[in-house]
Amino acid sequence: MQTLLLSLWGREVVPDRPQEKIILQKMAKGRNDSTCPKSFSCGNLTDLSFPFSLSTQPDCGIVPISGCDAKPFPRIQLLPGGEWYYARGKEYSHTIFLVDPKLQTILRKNKCQAFNENISISDSPSISYTAVNLQNFYKCNRTSSNNPYINQTMKGHFDGYDSYDGCDGLTIYYKFDGVDDEDILAGNHTANCSLIRLPYYQTEPGDDNLVNFLHPEFLVEWKLSDDCNECHYGGGRCQTDKKNNFLCYKGTEPCVRQACLHSKLNTYSPSIINRLFRLIGDRFYNLKLINVGVANVAGTSKRGYLQTIWFKVATDILLTVSLPLRFWESNNQDHQRVEEFLKNYGSYTPNRYNYTDIKRITGRFRNKLGQGGFGNVYRGSLCNGSQVAVKVLNELKGSAEDFINEVASISRTSHVNIVTLVGFCFEGHKRALVYEFMPNGSLEKFIYEERSDSVRQLSWPILYKIALGIARGLEYLHRGCNTRILHFDIKPHNILLDDNFCPKISDFGLAKLCMKQESIVSMLGPRGTIGYIAPEIVCRNLGGVSHKSDVYSYGMMVLEMVGGRKNVDVGVDCTSEIYFPHWLYRRIELDEELQLIGIMNEEENECARKMVISSLWCIQTDPANRPSMSKVVEMLEGKLDSLQMPPKPYLYSPSRSEVDSSILELTTTTYPG
Template sequence: MFLCTKEFIMDLVSWFFAFIFFHLLCFDSAHGQTTYHSGCTDKFDCGILGSFSFPFYKSSEPDCGLWKVDCDNRLTELEGMKFEILEKYGASMRLKVPILGDLLKNKSCQTFDKDITLPFTPSISYTIDNHLTLFKCNSSNKTRGEVFDSKFYHSNVCESIILYYNTSLSPGEYPALDFPSSCSAIQLPVPQSSVAKSNNSGIFHQLSDRFTLSWTVSEQCYACYYLGGMCQTNNATKEFYCRNTKNVAGHHRNMKVIVAVASSIFTCAGILIWLFCFKIKISWHKCLSFWESKAEDHRKIEAFLSNHGSYAPKRYNYSEVKKITSRFKNKLGQGGFGIVYRGSLANGSHVAVKVLNGLKGNGEEFINEVASISRTSHVNIVSLVGFCFEGRKRALVYEFMPNGSLEKFIYEERSKNVRQLGWPILYKIALGIARGLEYLHCGCTTRILHFDIKPHNILLDEDFCPKISDFGLAKLCVKKESIVSMLGARGTIGYIAPEIVCRNLGGVSHKSDVYSYGMMVLEMVGGRKNVDARADLTSEIYFPHWLYRRIEQDEELQLIGIMNEREKEYAKKMVLVSLCCIQTDPSNRPSMTKVVEMLEGNLDSMQIPPKPYLYSSSRTEVDSSAVELD
């Protein structure tokens, strides 16, 4: 009679899973698959241009990527526009716009029917070097003196249109242009040596038919593709989603599964009989947990928790989490991340337990949450009491906030003309959030950039003291470091700083949190979203624009609930600070330390900031949820 030790059982289980993996691997190799997409090639040769891989695809494989390449004719197609490929290097290409060279040579007005503007998508973003933005207006409109200031050159080379441009300005330096509907912005290439040309040399001499295009594919799109899906964008919400294509992968894929399962059944049956003979009860949950603990994402998290033990709060096992929440009896809320339950610790303290749905990005969000909050201790930062990491079970235990999140209190019903929170409390909340962000940016030994400041992530205690929460998208950097590296956009549409989406506006830094803070305080002031999603598209008003005009003309702000001069001062301070925070150029935004000083200082010493280059998001964007492309 053999003695069955725990190690011996683990060896048997290990052998069982290794056997299954071996069969799947061998069968997959027999079919010569190079990616999870049936029929797609991992790389393909494009002659003198070299090899291409995802996100590119050949004309014969339309489901294998995002970007079509015609190797025979050295052409590529983007958003319905065709370009000639001159050369490719790394994640950039030198492109030529067909016909544009002849149009420029002949000084044809058809030049201005071309536009190389490429839209941002959650799957892939583009950066165009060496380009010029022109404003093309109907020549019958008197737009020059009314809209475009003296910084802009104008050209009347075409009878029906008038063009405004300035080669020395970047788009981020443009003032806010509320130009007529008969005007449109277009982008056209300029020569790489265009900096040496004078603006007076004529518009056609400022332009070229060649430019450099760089691209960045989001990590979630890469993950989607290599797991067998197709990267898609929801037309209604403009959000990323992954369309599963495994069901149409072909008959041979089904055969692979059948053979793998059949071969595994015999192995599984033998092992079960073996274990039954030794009268050993093996929990499938424990077996799966054992193997998951060997997975790469789990190893990363365990390594982090081991290396940062001095920072990490208490670690609970899953049975303790169930006990704390009374077996998940009292549900507080639910989101894309998971479900939040109310619970109680053994000492009687009330807590909020966030049970996460799954592990994203090799556990990055889980690590961010534990790492960020564990390094903080501030009255305006939510406290992390503990966490659970056990197999596939992950939970975060926070201090309980009786009044929930800020978003429940600031979006007022316009017909009631009344506020849930008075101006003194709104001012106190705005100041508390500013102090919390100042602490994250300057007060910690490690600078923390939040990247998702919005009303939903501001919690309120019983005294309406605000506390910043949800650090899933945060980035940690050394204290003196300002600019951080990001592969794509992160945050929530409506609060994302413009430089996160359009990198030629400046580097991504702590000033991105300042922008989000400004947009959030504007919503607190107005008691509404910055874009009224209920308005018709023709009458839609961008609230920051409206506020700026009233401040500039020294008119009453007409905000709800102002009862006296003190409350009027609170409201005007919050408006002026917000407009400073949402400047397009990050360098023009104040630090959070300066924001706190302005809120606590004298209103008379505050000046009206420059008008930011604002734009009205579409109504579908207003309701969009968080974007995580990093």
Template sequence: MKDHFAGYRMYSGCKDFSIFYKLPRGDDGDVQAGNLPANCSLIRLSIRLRSDNGGLFNMLSAAFLVEWKLSEDCYKCHYGGGQCQTDITNKFHCTYPNNPHDQDAKTARRKFGLTLGAGTGLLTVGLLILLFYFREKIMQYKRLSFWQSSAEDHQNIEAFLKNYGSYAPNRYNYTDIKRITGHFRSKLGQGGFGNVYRGSLCNGSQVAVKVLNKLKGSGEDFINEVASISRTSHVNIVSLVGFCFEGHKRALVYEFMPNGSLEKFIYEERSNSVRQLGWPMLYKIALGIARGLEYLHRGCTTRILHFDIKPHNILLDDNFCPKISDFGLAKLCMKQESIVSMLGPRGTIGYIAPEIVCRNLGGVSHKSDVYSYGMMVLEIVGGRKNVDVGVDRTSEIYFPHWLYRRIELDEELQLIGIMNKEENECARKMVIASLWCIQTDPSNRPSMSKVVEMLEGKLDSLQMPPKPYLYSPTRTEVDSSVLELA
């Protein structure tokens, strides 16, 4: 390298380029590029007269001269009064800062940008102020509403505990609920209200814990269930062991039902000739539910209307004894009251009494539970939903009407699993009692006491009811059969 560039030394300590330099000889003459490569610019370095043992940059003085070559475009721009510039893409531009038109355009653009920016900023600030104001108002309203509803709920619970004294169910805190359920380890089921978990008390008793995660209104469902079921003591009503009421955390602790809900036992495949439960057991279940409802309507000091009788809400113990559960939609009324007031419909489509939806059919009363019971027992009998959705719309069969026609003509019911005369009589009694229960006019429906009498009596003593004035529900209603109205 020294041979090729005579008289120059090379510094290669910088990445991607090298510096060629000469040490001074004590004169101030111009240093020429000599035989450096043609594309190199010349940098005149002022170097102090000292040894270069410390390296090139230790010998540099404070000032030095840089010479560079201009491109042809830049040369023309510079000598035309312009300034050479490149943008972020390294594209060349020639600008004229002394040109008044160019300057005015720049000033106008700058002013427009400032005005637009200021306007946008003011608009943004204004919107933020409005959003903050309304957010505070909404949050304040929510806090006030929650405080009022929470305070009202606490007052209702405390009043309930005071009224029942030692007869009130046990009250647990949320830590107890987690311990009882093993931190919610074993899930039994779920619904719109929340989840149900299996648990165990300190004495070894098995329980089912319903944890509510969605309260309607001000927690009325929760208070209804605690207040309603605490008034009951019957073999066909599920027992409430205790409850948790701790702010948002609310739970109900019930006795454990090993066989779960009736729902999973009654809907049969159409090709199946054997039922999960025989007719004697189905009859026993229908009679037990009727006795439970009779107790709610007449046996308590305060009449309890359930308003959500359906297979899902009937639980079965280890002996398949049925127990009515889920009193979230229940309503309490005095025994002498025959009609109750309601702000809106409650129940489940497919079991809900027509007068609850259409009030001109009659007043809402305990006869509304009778209707739901009748619809449920018809499904128990048929092992199917009351509308057969397995056929096309034109041939869709409304099961209650089909059963009524066969009873009217004294024909065989053609129901699955009937093996003898006794089972046939059980099935016919259940059908006739149910057809009485689903009469459109509430006044034509029997009380639950009368239904129990029908089921326990002889088949020959039962009269044929009028044909229910019903229509085949639309497929939309069938598909929405699990929709709950409250």
């Protein structure tokens, strides 16, 4: 690469200083200050790197850590002058568990005193933070006279919220399902109420004592700003001035944005870029174009005209030089993320294969099982004879973070209804996932009945077993892991079946991790598959995105299993589309026969009705009205006559015409009665 850059103008230039020879090797390593270690450990924290630094080396990072030998954990300060927290441990490369020592002491002595605290984490121009499991609580002082009118007004103001009166003189309002009312969240609440944020974990199902759920530990996700990322990997130090403006220090002086950009280019090799400029000048000089005088051509100075040409050519060359290097740097950072993931997971990491191994396992990709937008799936065999399915991803499909996300999510699981990840390959842009082989393929092959009006491919007992297994798998993802996993792409295509038709949830490429059981998660844009996407993912005013979004997708999928058809009938014209869930609801409501294919006896009829009623609960528009997956399992395993009829779902997925144009819209429909 270096020889190529220096030969662009037909003449090779040898660096006149030895240190220039290693510049290119340091492009993605950030500052080459020998006093700053590439990584370090502190107490229970290992493999720490920028933005973290030891408090004794403040120039090496922006998040200081101290007390490496202190008990119980080292301390960390997220922002200059801010609170110091205990750093209990790292989860992924960009997340860390923190413990508030003050809150920890309070909860040991008097839990109600915790409502006098408030955890607030601010951002800086260099770094931003997201606390995953902080819950909003509205602390309201009850009037000393216990005026019933004032207290009733306060209750009316927080209509739809749960309340807790177990602390003297206080009423605490909160909402674990759904999202806060926008006016209340904006501060439009009564004068004697205030908003506080505290960590929350529901440890004992059925326990309604709110203070038992308060916890001093919370998970923080951090992200460097673009400015700081550019600065650090360009060899500078991210700083903030007294007015909270971002500064990038090169040596002892800060540089402005334009100067930092030039320095970024110089990071690739200052002498090479400067020599390119000189070479350009030499070429113009040799052509006797620069010293042509100052005579005007069409009213424009030739020198000014040539300066414009010189700038244009120089810019083109710099872009030619910098863009491939930026691409190389990005690829190198991807590999750094993968290596960091491997270190963090240690013995829990699945097997890592190189691309040659993948070709050997698949017999050079001979037996293709299927394909999709992600890439192709091939059948393969390991050395011990075990059969596997190898998903080879398209080279340009998804980022390294998406790939790591899938590996990280599924590596955390161990459940009969979750597919097992045997290993993975990450070699440049060649990426593959190696799963246990499922002889019966995906569920979608068995549920859409187009060949017969009387016979199903799968009997009702097997369909019921599959629905219950998927529910148990989702319950495990939402509650059974130390970190909650939200799948966000539950659909028949992602349910695999073994030789006994035991279902296994697969494809965790869109999954998100969170610590809080009832968490509301942030999402940059819609994710999922049309027809299974929960309404709140598209229309955020309907509620927060949470584990209840998976519940919705599950309900839509089970209704398709029940009906043996898509929920919107694409066999009719656009003006008379039949929305199958509404048709089913009407028949259940009137206690009519479901007229479903293959029901042979009362036992099968009961299975079908339990699947329908539980699914109609799952697809409620308001996430707060949907059951948890634990409740869904309970409904499926319980008696039919114990199930209550849910409200009629009034919001449905996009129409066929909208699906064709890939427009994510939701339509409301009003039905008489």
